[in-house]
Amino acid sequence: MAKPLHDTPMLDQLETGPWPSFVTGLKRLAKDKDMVVDLLGQLETSYETKLGYWKGGTVGVIGYGGGVIPRFTELKDDNNNPLFPACAEFHTIRIIPPPGMHYDTATMRKFCDIWEEHGAGLIALHGQTGDIMMQGCTTEKVQVAFDEFNEMGFDMGGAGPAVRTGMSCVGAARCEMSCFDEARTMRMLVNNVLDDMHRPALPYKFKYKVSGCANDCVNSIQRSDFAVLGTWRDDMKVDQAEVKAYVGEKGRKYVVDNVITRCPTKALSLNDDDTLDVDNKNCVRCMHCLNVMNKALSPGDDKGITILCGGKRTLKIGDLMGTVIVPFMKLETDDDFEALEELATEVIDFFAENALEHERTGEMIERIGLAGFLEGVGLEVDPNMISNPRSNSYIRMDGWDEEAAKWNERKAAD
Numbered sequence: 001m002a003k004p005l006h007d008t009p010m011l012d013q014l015e016t017g018p019w020p021s022f023v024t025g026l027k028r029l030a031k032d033k034d035m036v037v038d039l040l041g042q043l044e045t046s047y048e049t050k051l052g053y054w055k056g057g058t059v060g061v062i063g064y065g066g067g068v069i070p071r072f073t074e075l076k077d078d079n080n081n082p083l084f085p086a087c088a089e090f091h092t093i094r095i096i097p098p099p100g101m102h103y104d105t106a107t108m109r110k111f112c113d114i115w116e117e118h119g120a121g122l123i124a125l126h127g128q129t130g131d132i133m134m135q136g137c138t139t140e141k142v143q144v145a146f147d148e149f150n151e152m153g154f155d156m157g158g159a160g161p162a163v164r165t166g167m168s169c170v171g172a173a174r175c176e177m178s179c180f181d182e183a184r185t186m187r188m189l190v191n192n193v194l195d196d197m198h199r200p201a202l203p204y205k206f207k208y209k210v211s212g213c214a215n216d217c218v219n220s221i222q223r224s225d226f227a228v229l230g231t232w233r234d235d236m237k238v239d240q241a242e243v244k245a246y247v248g249e250k251g252r253k254y255v256v257d258n259v260i261t262r263c264p265t266k267a268l269s270l271n272d273d274d275t276l277d278v279d280n281k282n283c284v285r286c287m288h289c290l291n292v293m294n295k296a297l298s299p300g301d302d303k304g305i306t307i308l309c310g311g312k313r314t315l316k317i318g319d320l321m322g323t324v325i326v327p328f329m330k331l332e333t334d335d336d337f338e339a340l341e342e343l344a345t346e347v348i349d350f351f352a353e354n355a356l357e358h359e360r361t362g363e364m365i366e367r368i369g370l371a372g373f374l375e376g377v378g379l380e381v382d383p384n385m386i387s388n389p390r391s392n393s394y395i396r397m398d399g400w401d402e403e404a405a406k407w408n409e410r411k412a413a414d
Contacts, residue, residue, distance in 0.1 A: 002034045003086075006041035010048065029121045035136055036120050038084035042075055045083075059091050059139050061146045065199040067094050067156030068142055089138045090120070094131035094157035095149055096190070099183035099210075100170045101126065110152060118145035128223060129207060130167030131157045155194075161358075162200035163348070166190045167224075168210035169217040177290065178212035179230025179303040180331045185340070186210045189226075192341050193348060203355040206348055213299065214285045220311065221322045225361035226347055227308040228340070232300035233328050235280040242296035247274040259289050304330045305340075309347060309373075310362030320362035323370060325377070327384035346377040383407065 005027065015021045023040075030036040046052055059070040069092040075083040082088040111132070115121055120136025127133045132154075137145060146156060157165030166189055169175070171182030189208045196202060209220030212230040220227035247255050252270065260268045264286055267279040276296070290297045307329070308322030326343070330336050347361075354376065355364040365373045374381060383404075 002030055002032055002037050005030060005037055006044065008040050008044040011040060011044050026122070033120055034086035035090070036087075036122070038086035039090065039120070039136065042073060042084045042087055045075060054090070059142055061143045061156070063198070064156055066159040066162045067198065068092070069094065069159055087136070090135070091137045091139065091142055093119075093134040093137060093142060093146060093149070094127070094129075094159055094165060095134060096155050096157045096165050097126060097130055097132050097167075099166075099168045099186040100173055101130075102170075102173065107152070111149075114145060114148045118148070126167070127165075128219075129157070129164040130209075130218070131165045156198065158197040158200070158205070160200040161202045161204050162206070163193045163197040163202070164205050164207045165197070166208040166210070167218045167220075169212050171210075171212040175212060176294065177215060177230075177287070177299060179232060179299055180212065180305055182210050182212045182230070184337070185228055185305075185331065188337060188341055189228075189344055192344060196348065202348075202352050204358050204360055206351060206361065208344070214287045215291065221308055222311050222319070223313065224311050224322065225309060225351070226344060227311060227322045229306045229308065230299075230303065231285055231306050231328065232303045234300035234302035236278050236283060236290070236300055237298045238276055238278060239296050239298075240275045243276045243293065244274045246293050246296055259292050262288055304328050307340075307343070310360070310365050312360045312362045315360060316358075316363050317366060320360075320366070323362075323365060324385045325374065325379055327382055343377065343379075350376045380410070 008023075011023045014023045026036055026040055030040060042053060053074045054071045055074050057070040057072050059068045060066075061068065071090045071092065073082050073084060073088045073090070077083055111123060111134075112121070115123055115134050118137060118141045119134055122135040124133035124135060134145065134149075150156075166186050168182045168186035172178035172180075173183070186208070189210070190197070196206075206226070207224040208226050208228075209218045209224035210228045211218050211220050214229055214231060216227075216229060220229060247270070250258075252274070255270060260270050265279075265282040265284055267282040267284075268289060269277045269279075271277060290299070305326075305328070306324060307326035309325050310320055311322035312320050329339070331340060350373070351361050351364060354368065355361065356367075359367075370385070371381065
């Protein structure tokens with residue numbers, strides 16, 4: 001039985017609304033955990049003062065330089081004693097999830113048992129990088145807890161200026177939109193850089209994310225330095241019988257309003273006999289029509305991946321979306337996977353050598369220019385990387401036809 005709860009009038013208000021509250025969950029844990037009782041007290045203080053009271057430090061396990069997020073309380077009395085001593089240390093251990101985040105109930109129960117014994121019992125599935133976040137642990141217990149997770153077959157993820165834990169969607173295991181083997185891709189990328197994940201030695205963080213299609217369920221375009229997205233380059237597959245059934249169920253007006261007119265490139269048209277025509281040359285794989293009419297429409301057969309670099313949240317120059325560096329490549333044979341691994345290695349090596357301290361890949365590309373980055377990682381410029389061709393009248397265009405012919409010759413030779 002834990003000690004009595006602190007008065008938390010502001011946190012209590014978060015339990016009064018119609019939605020489930022994290023405060024209720026913390027209070028449930030606090031029945032048996034002094035650490036969570038004091039955590040609620042410190043959090044109430046933060047709500048009152050609008051200030052955070054955690055500072056970092058150095059905490060790790062044997063053989064690893066990253067993977068633990070140290071948190072030490074800054075709320076002290078005049079004698080430098082913690083005001084909430086049970087949560088004076090509240091570290092987080094990052095654990096790498098399986099690709100696609102597949103678990104059985106026995107694994108989940110084992111996680112809970114270990115963390116209830118050695119930590120606060122608070123688990124977040126998953127962090128933005130994809131980690132299983134084991135939150136709330138003292139320095140003394142970090143090594144003990146990790147050893148038990150490791151015995152289960154799980155490894156520690158990245159923290160600090162290192163490769164962070166990779167993340168992949170559930171992919172082919174459950175999704176009909178999958179265009180490649182997401183789980184194999186994610187495991188290959190992570191295994192290739194485990195040393196850079198466990199022993200931070202990069203200018204700043206580097207993230208891999210893998211999505212099976214352009215729905216991008218793991219936010220790879222916005223949140224990863226190296227994003228792998230599934231796509232196809234032949235025609236979208238259309239089951240006209242299912243199209244007619246969908247129109248019959250929903251009505252022509254609904255289909256026109258919610259499918260046809262929402263195509264960003266006007267590549268869809270509904271015929272008088274309730275069949276669908278697709279202008280595949282103008283389809284940009286936005287996935288909207290496939291999501292709405294998922295029985296009638298599906299990806300083509302010539303599937304592969306698009307690779308983007310440089311996505312990130314706000315840091316030095318604001319949010320950045322990933323930039324296409326490989327518009328399309330097949331990913332089926334062992335040679336294909338080896339080529340992807342080699343490119344990923346080139347990108348992270350170039351980042352390690354050329355990025356400034358505390359600079360993400362996208363910011364490095366903005367600073368040195370896309371052409372310099374492509375040259376550095378051994379890729380040729382491709383017209384598909386350009387969203388809008390330059391139309392400035394002061395740009396010399398003589399010679400463009402010859403250069404385009406050379407590019408077409410190179411593509412034909414490939």
